[in-house]
Amino acid sequence: MATTDPAPPPSIPGRVLRLIAASTLLINGLFPALWILFTSLKTESELTAKPITWAPHAPTLVNYVRAFTDQQLLVFLFNSLMVALLSTLLTLFICVLAAYALARLNLRFRQAILFVIIGVSTFPLVTLLVPLFETLRGLGLLNTWIALVLPNTVLSLPVCTLMLVAFFEAIPRDLENAAMIDGCTRIGALLHVVLPLSGPGVFTAGILAFVNSWDEFLMALSFNSSPALRTLPVGIQLYQGEFSFPWPVISAALVVGIVPVALLIVAFQERVVSGLVVGGIKG
Structure with a gap:
């Protein structure tokens, strides 16, 4: 019975391009959602403080209330x-x-x-x-x-x-x-x-x-x-x-x-x- 050879693995440039594409999609979809979530847990003073803080230092649910x-x-x-x-x-x-x-x-x-x-x-x-x-x-x-x-x-x-x-x-x-x-x-x-x-x-x-x-x-x-x-x-x-x-x-x-x-x-x-x-x- 004839057998089919498995598909060759993608080349290194192909893997790099796939990794870049996947990373771009992940960052584009995940980063805005995380930024909105972190912002909702910050106070006004922390949001406007410099330098910018990514994650809230003292998360609060007051904004949701x-x-x-x-x-x-x-x-x-x-x-x-x-x-x-x-x-x-x-x-x-x-x-x-x-x-x-x-x-x-x-x-x-x-x-x-x-x-x-x-x-x-x-x-x-x-x-x-x-x-x-x-x-x-x-x-x-x-x-x-x-x-x-x-x-x-x-x-x-x-x-x-x-x-x-x-x-x-x-x-x-x-x-x-x-x-x-x-x-x-x-x-x-x-x-x-x-x-x-x-x-x-x-x-x-x-x-x-x-x-x-x-x-x-x-x-x-x-x-x-x-x-x-x-x-x-x-x-x-x-x-x-x-x-x-x-x-x-x-x-x-x-x-x-x-x-x-x-x-x-x-x-x-x-x-x-x-x-x-x-x-x-x-x-």
């Missing part, structure tokens, strides 16, 4: 959570059906539709802001959660749909045909066969939609002016005064805002990574 008392941080968190959850659920509902239609139905202009989806995903948000504002104002939806849920859904749909198209196309049609022979409808085959096999892709699409909605600032600032409906990104800017910038308190609020998303990704990192890798290979 002020983050909740100086502004309505719990309200901001609740609004962001509801908008992100609703946007994610609506995005998954629409993109699953759209991706399944593009992957399974013999659509006449399938390639044109895919090109349009790709083109729409490249539009900068600032070009859509005025039309969206006028549309929402005409519908009387300003200062509501819907004013953020619908635009966030629209912005997340292209990427999520394209990702799921790649997953659905990789699933053999024979599995669905067998389910339909046994009495399943096409929707039943989608729910009981296709979606379970595409779990990593669906989960990754949901994470992307959730993070996009959680971090969104421009639309939340433009479409909602009610204090009771402010989301976290908009609420954090209220901590700064006209002539004061309490960076430790702002950093504490940022840490509180980062923790839910970080815990979500850490808890399901295997599914997210497998979804991104498999989706990228299949796409």
Whole structure:
């Protein structure tokens, strides 16, 4: 029986380049988060002291207390959570059906539709802001959660749909045909066969939609002016005064805002990574 030779190990220059790339990514992703965390544990005097100290000498949680008392941080968190959850659920509902239609139905202009989806995903948000504002104002939806849920859904749909198209196309049609022979409808085959096999892709699409909605600032600032409906990104800017910038308190609020998303990704990192890798290979 023929055997295949193992792949040769990477050369020394290749190893060096990989090490540099990995170190750059690690520093770029880890250093800002650590700096914000250290800042949130410092006092104002220590933060402005010279020379600069990286780690806090006397860590304090006063800034976290002020983050909740100086502004309505719990309200901001609740609004962001509801908008992100609703946007994610609506995005998954629409993109699953759209991706399944593009992957399974013999659509006449399938390639044109895919090109349009790709083109729409490249539009900068600032070009859509005025039309969206006028549309929402005409519908009387300003200062509501819907004013953020619908635009966030629209912005997340292209990427999520394209990702799921790649997953659905990789699933053999024979599995669905067998389910339909046994009495399943096409929707039943989608729910009981296709979606379970595409779990990593669906989960990754949901994470992307959730993070996009959680971090969104421009639309939340433009479409909602009610204090009771402010989301976290908009609420954090209220901590700064006209002539004061309490960076430790702002950093504490940022840490509180980062923790839910970080815990979500850490808890399901295997599914997210497998979804991104498999989706990228299949796409």
